[in-house]
Amino acid sequence: MNILLAEADEIVDGCLILTDRRAEHIVKVLRADVGDTVRVGVVNGSKGSGVIEAITPKHPRSVRLRIRLQETAHVMPPIDLILALARPIMMRRILSQATALGVGRFYCIHANRVEKSFWEASLLDPDGYGEHLQQGLEQAVDTRMPEVHFFRRFKPFVEDFLPTIDSEYHRKIIAHPDGNQTLGQVMTGVQGRVLLAIGPEGGWVEYEVDKFGDAGFVNCSLGERILKVDTAVVALHARISQLLELEKR
Amino acid sequence: MNILLAEADEIVDGCLILTDRRAEHIVKVLRADVGDTVRVGVVNGSKGSGVIEAITPKHPRSVRLRIRLQETAHVMPPIDLILALARPIMMRRILSQATALGVGRFYCIHANRVEKSFWEASLLDPDGYGEHLQQGLEQAVDTRMPEVHFFRRFKPFVEDFLPTIDSEYHRKIIAHPDGNQTLGQVMTGVQGRVLLAIGPEGGWVEYEVDKFGDAGFVNCSLGERILKVDTAVVALHARISQLLELEKR
Structure with a gap:
């Protein structure tokens, strides 16, 4: 945890009182004491610092912080992801790592090679996935919570939903081993937002590749190594981040 | 497992007989039967195919394959890694994922913020880390096994060992949050091999950054997000792979 995140309504008159895992983290992991300062951010808001004013003993532990917020939030990251729903253990790692790298929106969708049982996972509840997004933000010192959307049917997603967000993106890319272009080629000149679609274990089926193609996605391979x-x-x-940075120079 | 790997001496007169987890994998995961073909590679050698000639029932299960090798091995990947030894669970994931991406050599070294106890891990035995390298190769359909070297003392590594391999690299990079250059800048014009040093959780200490600097490493930041x-x-x-590919165009 490189930043302690709080909801806006938890801070009252510049004061934040913690009694949950964050209080434990301050005492046990950071080993901070009264007078010490920790980095604090408001979810979807500013960043700043918190000075520890009081720590009460455990059962229940309570930590009171005096908050000063001076840095504005990051802008929305330039990359959104379409992910074929993966098995929960994999999905947790993806959500947390991708949030740390910076993602604006996750669109988690069904695909032919997604096991139906994955849609029963408790991870799909906001409480389920929220924890992993928060871990990613806490790691990366970010406050902007990515949006997460689920689509249990593939065809309505590509045919009906994708056209409604199409104009937000400068480039839409589907990752596929048979793609005949490289990322370097399709990202040339791209300075706006990018929407990237990554398939399930075993890959997209041909029908899905065609549907993304119809929706204006370019088909892109990462080389011959299967990851x-x-x-x-x-x-x-x-x-993609590296190529966007090069285009900005 | 996208390729079944065998040692060269396991193949006798074009025939490979398996009785271990690979036999189980063919039958249970691939659900292959007599007459089916699977992708086969020789560790540090060629790739090709194996036709299943016989499967005997379990206890013990045995699978006999007729091997034909026609593709040569990949060339050595252009990236070598210096890694501050991480905790075993993290190290396993790094070795397997980095091997899948393609690494020539791993130099696992001590650093100030590496816990001494990490050096007691069974992962440091060839049998310990070999399994994770093999998983990476099996995932990426590669046969070239990375080299792994361990250095339990930092100073002899940078002062005595690094100069002996210096001439192999076109660019040597140390990842550090305070780095004042971007990867895009330091990789401009680089077409040869790259040696990249990645620190422990908590980062390199200033002394270590200075020693790498003395050894000719450029100090490079990945931006303000902590990963x-x-x-x-x-x-x-x-x-780095993306930037090397751009330079080759």
Whole structure:
């Protein structure tokens, strides 16, 4: 945890009182004491610092902080992800790592090779996935919570929903081993937002690749090495970020 | 497992007989049967295919394959990694993911913020880390096993060892949040091999940054987001790979 996150309504008259895992973290992991300062941010708001004013003993532990917020939040990251829903253990890692790297919106969708049982996971509740997004923000010292949207049917997602967000993106990319273009080629000149679609273990089926193509996605390969989905998400995000930075120079 | 790996001496007269987890994998995961073909590679050698000639029932299960090797091995990947030894659970993930991405050599070293106890891990035995390298190769359909070297003392590594490999690299980079250059800047014009040093959780200490600087490493930041070591390894590898590909065009 490199920043302690609080909801806006938890801060009253510049004062934040913690009694949950964050209080434990301050005392046990940071080993902070009265008078020490920790980095604090408001979810979807500003960043700043908190000075510890009081720590009461455990059962229940309570930590009171005096908050000063002076830095504005990051702008929305330039990359949004479409993810074929992965098995929960993989999905947790992806959400947390991608949030640390910076993602504006996650669109988690069904695909032919997504197991139906994945849609029963408790991870799909806001409480389920929220924890992993928060871990990613706490790691990356960010306050902007990504949006997460679920689409249990593939066809309505590509045919009906995608056209409604199409104009937000300068480039839409589908990762596919048979893609005949490289990321370097399709990202040339791109300075706006990017929407990247990453398939399930085993990849997209041909019908899905065609539907993304119809929706204006360019088909892009990462080379001949086959990667696990979680590795592919981080690697593709990093490559696109690098190419966006080069275009900005 | 996207390729079944065997040692060269396991193949006798074009025939490979498996009785271990690979036999189980063929039958239970791939659900392959007599007459089916699976992708086969020889560790540090060629790739090709194996036709299943016989499967005997379990206790013990045995699978006999007729092997044909026609593709040569990949060339050595252009990136080598210096890693401050991480805790075993993290180290396993890094070795397997980085091997999937393609690494020539791993130099695992001590650093100020590496816990002494990490050096007691069974992961440091060839049998310990070998399994994770093999998983990475099996994932990425590669046969070239990375080299792994351990250095339990920081100073002899940078002062005595690094100069002996210096001439192999076109660029040597140390990842550090205070780095005043971007990867895009330091990779401009680089077409040869790259040696990248990634620190422990909490980062390199100033002395270590200085020693790498004395050894000719450029100090490079990935931006203001703080990443976990395993995320950073994949993200930095991906960015450097992308920049090397651009330079080749």
